[in-house]
């Protein structure tokens with residue numbers, strides 16, 4: 534258990550607000566309630582009180598709740614003061630409470646850090662709480678809630694249990710090697726389960742890109758020859774005049790980005806400079822940026838003015854793309870053959886709105902396919918992927934190291950299980966603390 538300092542912070546959001554929640558955790562909690570609210574309150578019941586400074590002047594009136602340790606979010610005594618959400622009210626409350634002996638302002642993530650140290654949440658759940666607080670889209674919220682409830686942790690803990698069992702079996706075989714009554718097939722069963730686990734870990738790690746897309750967004754890059762109508766489409770998707778549109782080819786030079794929420798998914802759309810041979814100097818830099826951005830995209834929209842088709846040049850290899858014919862309103866019965874021979878995946882006009890809903894639906898479809906099914910368990914941090922890859926390396930060494938003797942192989946199983954333990958924080962994780970808790974805002 535943590536003792537020593539008690540901590541205080543504003544746990545609710547931006548001021549002014551209707552109500553603000555000030556939270557205290559630690560041994561001084563009861564003293565603070567008695568002093569500010571006049572006397573002690575019942576556990577886990579909201580009580581309406583006048584709040585006063587130690588010299589008796591009224592600060593505010595509001596609700597106070599005690600969550601007696603160890604049954605609280607941090608495992609320590611917690612008090613919440615629900616005050617009027619004015620800046621001066623909150624400032625005075627914080628100043629008064631932090632003025633008591635043994636109480637100080639909390640660091641970012643410090644409440645959650647205490648929850649972790651008291652065994653209320655594991656490290657993966659801690660990270661998921663940070664994600665939940667930062668979630669802006671429905672997909673991000675769903676993913677974070679699932680992991681905050683321990684779904685991802687349970688996968689790693691399940692693997693770890695299997696390895697601990699596997700090692701016990703191998704060690705038992707070592708100990709009883711001289712005896713006849715231990716069936717030789719035990720080792721075979723163990724090693725074939727380790728092979729299966731290697732496969733499961735590899736498949737799980739491949740899901741990291743999907744987790745990144747949920748968190749950072751699905752990258753869509755608009756490409757095409759100058760004047761193809763890229764910025765016009767970009768503005769239509771952004772629903773505002775985010776980019777300059779003119780009839781002059783070479784208008785856009787820099788990369789421009791908007792973030793959309795499409796069916797609960799974060800989609801980042803980038804407008805780029807028109808691709809052409811022999812550009813001017815500034816435009817050439819823009820084209821270079823366009824090509825490099827396109828190389829890391831999840832989806833390219835390759836635009837072609839159907840009235841005056843010009844080829845956009847070589848596209849980066851391996852990036853999925855949609856061929857989009859633009860300015861269909863100008864066509865008036867002319868054939869819609871693509872310049873490049875391949876048919877268009879979408880035909881649009883930003884002038885009259887033709888095809889825009891269909892194009893958006895197709896983008897959403899592609900993003901959803903990358904994100905996978907609701908409920909898929911994905912590694913949510915690079916930290917997890919790195920430790921899973923280390924786990925896999927130890928497992929591969931163990932499973933292929935037949936000639937090196939069972940003792941060494943059992944030791945490799947131990948090291949693999951240890952790496953899984955590091956992910957959830959079951960072993961030796963202090964060195965990762967600063968990185969993990971720096972992701973939090975103050976008051977969480």
Ligand SMILES: Nc1nc2c(c(=O)[nH]1)N(C=O)[C@@H](CNc1ccc(C(=O)N[C@@H](CCC(=O)O)C(=O)O)cc1)CN2
Pocket residue numbers: 554600603604605606613653
């Ligand atoms: N007012 C308020 N709302 C809040 C929070 C809070 O701290 N205060 N939370 C802050 O994040 C979230 C809820 N998280 C919480 C997690 C655990 C416990 C808790 O008291 N756990 C005890 C008892 C569990 C039980 O009764 O089943 C425990 O784990 O022992 C409380 C809140 C969201 N809503």
Ligand SMILES: Nc1nc2c(ncn2[C@@H]2O[C@H](COP(=O)(O)OP(=O)(O)OP(=O)(O)O)[C@@H](O)[C@H]2O)c(=O)[nH]1
Pocket residue numbers: 757758759760761762763764765766777778779780781782783784785786805806807808859860861862863881882883884885
């Ligand atoms: N009729 C018609 N004109 C369009 C449409 N979309 C764009 N235009 C016009 O085509 C011209 C070029 O449009 P932009 O959106 O600036 O083209 P761009 O691809 O961004 O061009 P650069 O930034 O120069 O590479 C402008 O005059 C637009 O008004 C459309 O759907 N129909």
Ligand SMILES: [Mg+2]
Pocket residue numbers: 763764765776777778784785805807
């Ligand atoms: Mg443009």
